[in-house]
Amino acid sequence: MKDFTKELxxxxxxxSGAGGQNVNKVETSVTVTxxxxxxxFLNERQKDLILEKLKNRINLEGFLFLSVSESRTQLQNKKIAIxxxxxxxxxxxxxxxxxxxTKPTRSSVEKRIQQKKQNSDKKENRRFKF
Structure with missing residues (x-):
């Protein structure tokens, strides 16, 4: 597990959301870049992997963005964001x-077909015959 929190x-x-009067005067939402x-902390291969897998979260300048406003306190939101x-x-x-x-084995294919035939016969015997 890589810890690159110094680079954040x-x-x-x-x-927005819950917080009462506090919501209008205190900056509690945290955006991490x-x-x-x-x-x-990362080698080139790891950087390429991150850029590929998280490309929908990374902008054109190469910044990874994440916004958190789950908690009412800035400190808690910062911890959650990290x-x-x-x-x-x-x-x-x-x-x-x-x-x-892999392919199924010959015996497993035969077993499946045999089971299907048994089921078919069972249901055929249930039919009402005149």
Whole structure:
């Protein structure tokens, strides 16, 4: 798990939603930005992987954006934002295992066909005959 929190930039703004009078005067919403290509914690391959997998969240300048306004406090929103961005990046760095395609065995195909015939016969016997 890579921890690149030192490279994150935070910006606050007024949040919408619950908060009463507080919502109009306190900047509780937190927006996190991180320039993927300038990261010192990741190698080029990892950066390319992140740029590919998170391309819908990265703008043209190469910044990854994430806004959080779930909590009523700025500090809590900042913690949530850090957790979310770390989770996003770590999930993007996971390379799925290669799955080799396989065919069903001859015996399993025969077994399936035999089962279908048995089912068919069973239902045929249930039919009302004149």
């Amino acid at each position: 930039n935070f910006k606050t703004s007024r949040s 991180w320039k993927v290509s300038d990261s010192e 957790e979310k961005i770390l989770d996003l990046v770590n999930k993007a760095l996971i390379i799925p295992k290669f799955r080799a395609k």
